[in-house]
Amino acid sequence: MTFQLERIELVIFDWDGTVMDSVGRIVSAMQTAARLTALPVPSAHAVKQIIGLSLDLAFTTLFPKLTAAQHQLLFEHYREQYVERDPTPTPMFEGAEALFGQLRQQQKQLAVATGKARKGLDRIFAETGLAHYFATTRCADDAKSKPDPDMLLQILAETRLQPEQALMIGDTSHDMKMAEQAGIPRIGVTHGVHGAEVLSQYQPVAVVNDLPQLQRLLTQPAMAFPV
Structure with a gap:
């Protein structure tokens, strides 16, 4: 059995530790x-x-x-x-906006599934100007907390897509388990909280080290991964 990127219509991103170095x-x-x-x-x-x-x-x-x-x-x-x-910087990870732009050029819908509160995500969107990339978002006060699949199921219902048409990107076991329970393919990113050893326990289709590497994978639509 293989996972084919060309079948994906929706890419869902976690935020903290995946998109933002917070x-x-x-x-x-x-x-x-x-x-x-x-x-x-x-x-x-x-x-x-x-x-x-x-x-x-x-x-x-x-x-x-x-x-x-x-x-x-x-x-x-x-x-x-x-x-x-707290003065600790919270920059976007290198390559984040380039990845969003490339996926939108490929006619993919983008979404966010985050443990942030709605006010927090709205504040970040206002600061970064990134809101326009995303078709929908779900926050901690919109759904049951990760790793419950509730927020992903809500996103699927709103976009009228099946689990196999979506892809979850995250840096923690909570993201991977949430996607696994929703039946959504997933890719782990190791530049946040958990390393490859933890992320690989949830049968991701791939584990990458950073967003540029992720972009190289996701912009090759004919590429297939064994699962």
Whole structure:
């Protein structure tokens, strides 16, 4: 059995760690927020494992005994740190916009499935001017958190496409598992959170190191991969 790129009509991107190099700021902001909330400061490794989840699920994963009051305070501190105070850069990964443009030239629809809140994605779109590339988006407050396939199923329903007509691009096990459960082919990118060893556990059609390498794969429509 082979996976053929020419059959794909929709390419769905995760955002943090896949399109945007925001992992460092997420880790720093979460650690500072925990400190300000008088909670045990999680390790960088622990924080990286929750990237892609909704904040509610991320908080309960990192801090299982969180009270409602602590949850609210942690949310306020984290948002303030990530949006306003933390100076850690969050550039787009090299080749992101070139990839989007090339796929649109190939008449592919693009979508985003992200653990970001809607306000966060809207803010990034306003800052980067990238919104026009995407036919639709789903955020953490639009659907059940990854790795539940809900946001992908919503995207498929909206675009009226079948799972085999879509392709998910992500950097975490949450992305790969979500796509696997939705029956959508997937490609892992190792420049974010998880490496090839983790991503390969979810039977991706390919694992790449960066977006230029991904573009070379996705702009060869006659190319087929064994699956």
